[in-house]
Amino acid sequence: xxxxxxxxxxxxxxxxxxxxxxxxxxxxxxxxxxxxxxxxxxxxxxxxxxxxxxxxxxxxxxxxxxxxxxxxxxxxxxxxxxxxxxxxxxxxxxxxxxxxxxxxxxxxxxxxxxxxxxxxxxxxxxxxxxxxxxxxxxxxxxxxxxxxxxxxxxxxxxxxxxxxxxxxxxxxxxxxxxxxxxxxxxxxx
Amino acid sequence: xxxxxxxxxxxxxxxxxxxxxxxxxxxxxxxxxxxxxxxxxxxxxxxxxxxxxxxxxxxxxxxxxxxxxxxxxxxxxxxxxxxxxxxxxxxxxxxxxxxxxxxxxxxxxxxxxxxxxxxxxxxxxxxxxxxxxxxxxxxxxxxxxxxxxxxxxxxxxxxxxxxxxxxxxxxxxxxxxxxxxxxxxxxxx
DNA sequence: CGATTTTTTGAATCATATCAACGTACGTGG
DNA sequence: CCACGTACGTTGATATGATTCAAAAAATCG
Numbered sequence: 001x002x003x004x005x006x007x008x009x010x011x012x013x014x015x016x017x018x019x020x021x022x023x024x025x026x027x028x029x030x031x032x033x034x035x036x037x038x039x040x041x042x043x044x045x046x047x048x049x050x051x052x053x054x055x056x057x058x059x060x061x062x063x064x065x066x067x068x069x070x071x072x073x074x075x076x077x078x079x080x081x082x083x084x085x086x087x088x089x090x091x092x093x094x095x096x097x098x099x100x101x102x103x104x105x106x107x108x109x110x111x112x113x114x115x116x117x118x119x120x121x122x123x124x125x126x127x128x129x130x131x132x133x134x135x136x137x138x139x140x141x142x143x144x145x146x147x148x149x150x151x152x153x154x155x156x157x158x159x160x161x162x163x164x165x166x167x168x169x170x171x172x173x174x175x176x177x178x179x180x181x182x183x184x185x186x187x188x189x
Numbered sequence: 190x191x192x193x194x195x196x197x198x199x200x201x202x203x204x205x206x207x208x209x210x211x212x213x214x215x216x217x218x219x220x221x222x223x224x225x226x227x228x229x230x231x232x233x234x235x236x237x238x239x240x241x242x243x244x245x246x247x248x249x250x251x252x253x254x255x256x257x258x259x260x261x262x263x264x265x266x267x268x269x270x271x272x273x274x275x276x277x278x279x280x281x282x283x284x285x286x287x288x289x290x291x292x293x294x295x296x297x298x299x300x301x302x303x304x305x306x307x308x309x310x311x312x313x314x315x316x317x318x319x320x321x322x323x324x325x326x327x328x329x330x331x332x333x334x335x336x337x338x339x340x341x342x343x344x345x346x347x348x349x350x351x352x353x354x355x356x357x358x359x360x361x362x363x364x365x366x367x368x369x370x371x372x373x374x375x376x377x378x
Numbered sequence: 379c380g381a382t383t384t385t386t387t388g389a390a391t392c393a394t395a396t397c398a399a400c401g402t403a404c405g406t407g408g
Numbered sequence: 409c410c411a412c413g414t415a416c417g418t419t420g421a422t423a424t425g426a427t428t429c430a431a432a433a434a435a436t437c438g
Contacts (some may be wrong), residue, residue: 379438380437382436382438383435384434385434386432386433388429388430389429389430390428390429391426391427391429392426392427392428393424393427394423394424394425394426395422396422397423398421399418399419399420400417400419401417401418402417403414403415404414404415405412405413406411406412407410407411408411408412
């Protein structure tokens with residue numbers, strides 16, 4: 001039984017215990033060691049991953065040959081390259097464990113099979129996507145509203161625990177500036 | 190009958206003619222004159238809008254009191270403030286017609302009613318959202334990969350027709366820089 | 379046509395990047 | 409469990425891309 005996932009789903013839709021049992025037989029959990037990869041460029045993304053423990057990051061190598069993090073996956077979030085998952089074309093992204101982690105893989109094939117039988121799963125995923133999309137819109141809004149320094153300060157007051165959990169250079173990458181600049185901001189008091 | 194919308198939906202899911210008739214009775218089309226608003230800050234967003242003709246923009250007023258466009262809505266795209274629509278809290282956004290336009294309003298109440306009866310609608314909206322979310326992810330990827338000038342040049346080679354359709358200052362706003370800077374880029378040949 | 383909206387131009391300024399060097403911490407194997 | 413090597417963080421000097429402000433020129437609309 002994948003309790004963390006079931007709890008999460010039941011916040012959005014109704015699932016009976018029998019349904020839960022059946023769904024869970026289709027899913028497999030994996031444990032990841034820090035720095036293990038779930039996805040690498042060139043590979044086709046086969047699943048959507050629910051993070052039940054630990055922390056992952058989704059990143060790519062940009063034009064300047066630098067790692068650019070576009071998303072973190074904390075406990076209770078889904079992480080995947082939807083583009084590759086949907087089109088089954090090779091990904092340009094890495095998904096990697098930042099800390100030891102545990103994920104539940106929801107395969108594309110399982111997705112198609114299960115949503116056939118359980119329409120409320122379709123509702124669940126629509127709601128999850130809606131939340132993810134709203135978050136992405138807010139992120140774009142943020143990028144365009146605030147300077148890099150302001151974004152760092154907002155971020156660390158809003159997520160103080162998270163800031164301590166990741167190396168600074170990853171935070172800088174996620175926020176879209178250099179580690180040196182982050183260091184200088186922090187030095188300013 | 191809202192043919193543009195039906196065509197669009199049938200690219201993603203199967204809808205019989207009877208279903209189509211029933212669905213269409215729940216929807217209403219509106220025509221908008223250039224500069225008309227579908228949503229303004231402080232109001233609660235009641236619908237998701239399918240753009241069947243013309244061009245809309247979604248924007249907000251940022252910290253520097255400037256209009257910041259976060260999204261355009263072209264023919265065949267949906268546009269809304271998902272956050273306000275979902276939570277029924279007041280929006281911070283404007284949705285406005287850039288050109289004379291026609292939209293089909295898909296009310297939140299209609300959404301709940303229709304997806305009850307037609308599960309494939311849930312699938313349709315999940316797929317639409319997945320596409321929108323993938324686009325938002327790609328946009329963030331772009332912002333972090335290229336300089337403002339590079340982003341403008343990519344954008345205008347990828348969407349040459351679109352660039353001619355909107356005033357330059359809106360394009361600058363969407364791409365996240367000043368109209369003056371856009372003008373200088375263009376002057377450079 | 380006049381009024382408004384949009385675009386252009388130039389000079390001064392600012393936020394952030396880059397490079398390079400040095401300091402610190404940390405985990406891994408002996 | 410210590411020492412070493414690698415990964416991470418800091419600092420300062422210099423460079424750059426983009427903004428701001430102000431004014432004029434051009435385009436569009438009623």
